[in-house]
Amino acid sequence: MSISPDLAEVARNARTASRALAIATQATKDAALHAMAEALVARSDELLRANAEDVARAEADGTPANIIDRLRLTPERLEGMAQGLRDVAGLADPVGEVVRGGVLPNGLELRQVRVPFGVVGMIYEARPNVTADAAGICLKSGNAVLLRGSSSARSSNAAIVTVLRDAVASAGLDADVVQLVPGDTHESVKELMRARGLVDVLIPRGGAGLIRSVVEESMVPVIETGAGNCHVYVDAAADLDKALAIVLNAKTHRTSVCNAAESLLVHADVADAFLPRVVAALQERDVTIHGDDAFTSYEGVVPATDDDYAEEYLSLDIAAAVVPDIDAAIDHIRRYSSAHSDAIVTDDQRAARRFVAEVDSAAVLVNASTRFTDGGEFGFGAEIGISTQKLHARGPMGLPEMTSTKYVVVGDGHVR
Amino acid sequence: MSISPDLAEVARNARTASRALAIATQATKDAALHAMAEALVARSDELLRANAEDVARAEADGTPANIIDRLRLTPERLEGMAQGLRDVAGLADPVGEVVRGGVLPNGLELRQVRVPFGVVGMIYEARPNVTADAAGICLKSGNAVLLRGSSSARSSNAAIVTVLRDAVASAGLDADVVQLVPGDTHESVKELMRARGLVDVLIPRGGAGLIRSVVEESMVPVIETGAGNCHVYVDAAADLDKALAIVLNAKTHRTSVCNAAESLLVHADVADAFLPRVVAALQERDVTIHGDDAFTSYEGVVPATDDDYAEEYLSLDIAAAVVPDIDAAIDHIRRYSSAHSDAIVTDDQRAARRFVAEVDSAAVLVNASTRFTDGGEFGFGAEIGISTQKLHARGPMGLPEMTSTKYVVVGDGHVR
Known part of the structure; x- marks a missing residue:
């Protein structure tokens, strides 16, 4: 199975946007997060209208009341999403943090520095608030994000992403740091899982079935989240x-x-x-x-x-x-x-x-x-999920867990 | 494709052995490493005999001289392998290191602590010295290892593993912390890649083709190493x-x-x-x-x-x-x-x-x-490979990169 031209284009635009975002200052990123928060509140009418479409569709489909409750947006829930973005703006920027460093015996300076992954794919279910949460956490950690929510929330997610993209652009960043994955069929999830090289990390959030299928089928490295017995x-x-x-x-x-x-x-x-x-x-x-x-x-x-x-x-x-x-x-x-x-x-x-x-x-x-066991309780301030795998991150994942590192080696003509 | 009973048994034995190894003291592990080093030297005759079989087979197959040179063991190379194990014994134990920790506002003590992965699978080519290197690094980092070397080195690898297992057992650890993957067909590599749950991490070391196939096909999380343009x-x-x-x-x-x-x-x-x-x-x-x-x-x-x-x-x-x-x-x-x-x-x-x-x-x-860009040059003392992926470890991987972490939360009846 190949990658559709639509997904390839979205992913390439994400890659390009991610490069400027990776070196954006914290001030720029925080301004974007505050703009995103304001926009969610200022444009709540259009968000609630879009959400009403999803809710009406779900009701017509006979969706259980507890699922519809999770799908539903209210002014209070939008304010909660906005506050989440403001909270992320208040957190320390993980990008550029020197994890370890020193001078080697030969005089080479060696530093291990936090850098963004690049392009993160999020696959998630039901709750539209994850759309804003994930966009905020990815933006602050310097990552472009490709969002693939559930089709039951497609109108809400599209509206939220439109509002967030406008806000990101208004703050001087490339709007393509936040994008929806085109298409809402199961095929589009499968494609995302095969987008190795285009997407650096996939994070599935949802039920055990979703997570298992991503973990087993993905060619893109995965951070497994959530199942808890x-x-x-x-x-x-x-x-x-x-x-x-x-x-x-x-x-x-x-x-x-x-x-x-x-x-x-x-x-x-x-x-x-x-x-x-x-x-x-x-x-x-x-x-x-x-x-x-x-x-x-x-x-x-x-x-x-x-x-x-x-x-x-x-x-x-x-x-x-x-x-x-x-x-x-x-x-x-x-x-x-x-x-x-x-x-x-x-x-x-x-x-x-x-x-x-x-x-x-x-x-x-x-x-x-x-x-x-929770990012908020652990004092991380924001949480993209709880990893149950042993590679990379384990337990609640905050902003530092949304980064990789690179080694910076500085010499003065050093050779071996 | 399912897992063969042989591999399943080996992996289960590795899991059992890994549990005792995970809580073994550094003193015990270092004693095992020194015993392994001594055994490689003391039993060099049987190792060189086994290696001669591999070399003879390679020569009969018309293998190029430079490949045969990589395959060949000498007393000097065995001493080099032994010294590598002694060097690993001299390194700090990563297991138990508190990566971060403190007291939460509600009085809960929170610590993030390094723990072994559990069972590591190594897939590698040609050089038999990797067998001893990988066994030593995995043992010191508290991981059981399943070794899958190239079939051209099968006699050498089998002999090295026999010698190392005897030494591990003599130091009071379960010999099953070091095992060969049964079978030397390509199917046995494929099986290892499907052993999700049995094997925690796979590390391929070798040519670009090997690494690409493991990265793309494995259901077990992979640390990609090595390709360098x-x-x-x-x-x-x-x-x-x-x-x-x-x-x-x-x-x-x-x-x-x-x-x-x-x-x-x-x-x-x-x-x-x-x-x-x-x-x-x-x-x-x-x-x-x-x-x-x-x-x-x-x-x-x-x-x-x-x-x-x-x-x-x-x-x-x-x-x-x-x-x-x-x-x-x-x-x-x-x-x-x-x-x-x-x-x-x-x-x-x-x-x-x-x-x-x-x-x-x-x-x-x-x-x-x-x-x-090298674990030795960076001062890590030992290197299992150089990761070119962004998840978990990037660049030269030393002992800390061969661990995961867990959160330890200690309260006094704390509830939310």
């Missing part, structure tokens, strides 16, 4: 009040997010004390527990299958099991975890140390809810 | 004595390496002064110059085609052109460079600054030979 392990030495609070927070604070807990493991030594409390508290919050034999002895708990332990429910469901010891907990997590965020609740220093060393996930938490 | 640009403000020394060094110091120069660009203002000198000096060293019209007016210079400017000769050939200004030089490099290492020779600070900012290569050099 997160565990809370309540150790023998846990403070059970804290354990209860953490389980409830991790499971019910927000169920549709990747850092929500999907599995609960309880050490056998505290099962008798903890299970009655956690079962009652979860059920009181309408959580369905899919449990092993120890859990199904409580009323209302349904038996768990192997699939339940592997499931990312993103709903008021949790898989649960009692484990004989911390080794079994770690083994269970190694087998089923998506390596996003896994937590231990314990007051035992040795147990905490073992869990941290032996659970190989993007975030390992001790006595804290899995919900803390 | 490196440029030297002699600016209008160059010190021509230094420029000549740098061109000669970059082209002729070693021709078969990726950081050798393959293209020479000369600013028109210094063409009359520089071309006679550089043409004569290169020809004196038996370099064939493939030049544009300005160069072909000198005797012995052959006309360059577009392909010449794109070529990684790895031989005593160089493509050459005169450019009207630095913009044309930068444009030429953007069009043809493999983005490995590109150098400017100039005493003009503004020209140097522009070149550094606008040439987006893994290494950009000012008044220094491209030959300096």
Whole structure:
């Protein structure tokens, strides 16, 4: 399969635009971000009209109410998008940061410096706010972005990109640093995945199916984001009040997010004390527990299958099991975890140390809810996604994670 | 295509072995490296016997002498491999390094810590010394390694791995941290590229064809290494004595390496002064110059085609052109460079600054030979390859580049 002339042209324009953006000053980029924020608010009428088309189409198609809610823009949500752009303007510019540097024994100066990737492709679903978020983060990190949102949001995304491009141009940057991928068929996603050399990095954001297909099929390097089968392990030495609070927070604070807990493991030594409390508290919050034999002895708990332990429910469901010891907990997590965020609740220093060393996930938490794995909570100020791969970036990705580096070597006629 | 049971078993054993290795102390790993070094020397007879089989087979196949030379082991080369392992033992352990850390406003402690990838796949050609180098670097960085060398070196590689595994086991580590990929057909390489989940990272080292096929076909994340169409640009403000020394060094110091120069660009203002000198000096060293019209007016210079400017000769050939200004030089490099290492020779600070900012290569050099882009020269002590991709690592990769990170979050019952 080849690249369509439309995509090739868009990508080439992005490359050209990216070169000027890569050496733009922070002041210029921040001015563009503020202009983008103002434009989203000033032109909210046309954005809401475009969004109403998407919502009407979705309703006519019988789309579930929760999906339509995610699709819908309101003046408040537009203001939120604008504030997100202003927040990005307030962050430090990662481009040009000297990561390490010094003088070599032969007198050569060596510096490793952050530089933009160049052209970033974003493939994402549903929420149109991602369009503005991604454009802002890419612009501040010096990258041109090719946006491929879901077709259900096509009118909204087109309108948002039009508004953002006008604002970018008004600030003196090339509007082609923000572009939509032409076409909204599945073929256009496939093409983007084959645009090696035209696109430097692809970032899929969305459901597990989308991410898996991009990761497996893409010839462009991918940063994998998002899937989260997160565990809370309540150790023998846990403070059970804290354990209860953490389980409830991790499971019910927000169920549709990747850092929500999907599995609960309880050490056998505290099962008798903890299970009655956690079962009652979860059920009181309408959580369905899919449990092993120890859990199904409580009323209302349904038996768990192997699939339940592997499931990312993103709903008021949790898989649960009692484990004989911390080794079994770690083994269970190694087998089923998506390596996003896994937590231990314990007051035992040795147990905490073992869990941290032996659970190989993007975030390992001790006595804290899995919900803390988040760019905002980590103080990054903006987040393009949460990487669950080991290459390049792992965990919440802020502005520095949206850059590469290059080595600058300065001599005075040095030869080997 | 599925994964063969043989590869799946090897990979699973590597995963298991990698878990203990990931938490092994530096002392244990260094003891293993020293044992590996000693074993290469102590068992040199069996290694040389195995290598003689490969050499005899290559000779019977009519393999060119320079390839046979790369394949051949000698007591000196074995001592060199052993010394490489001892050098790696002397380097700092990247695992456990706190990359950043602090306390969040809510009291959560946040640390980003280096951890091994887990299981690394190496696909490489010809030289059997890569087998020991890769095993040592992977072991020190806490990674199990699956080695897939070229079939022409199969007896040597099998013998080296046997010796290294015995040494690893003698130091108390699981021998399965170093394994050969079973089978030496092309299918076994394809399988390795599909072993997503079993292998965390693939690193191809070798010719452009090998690297391109791995990069395009692999479902396992890849770190691309090696291809180098490196440029030297002699600016209008160059010190021509230094420029000549740098061109000669970059082209002729070693021709078969990726950081050798393959293209020479000369600013028109210094063409009359520089071309006679550089043409004569290169020809004196038996370099064939493939030049544009300005160069072909000198005797012995052959006309360059577009392909010449794109070529990684790895031989005593160089493509050459005169450019009207630095913009044309930068444009030429953007069009043809493999983005490995590109150098400017100039005493003009503004020209140097522009070149550094606008040439987006893994290494950009000012008044220094491209030959300096090298892990040893950069002071990394060991190098697994030179990355020419933008994700994860760019430029020479030392031990830290062979790791991922994880976030460790420690609270006291923290919930959102």
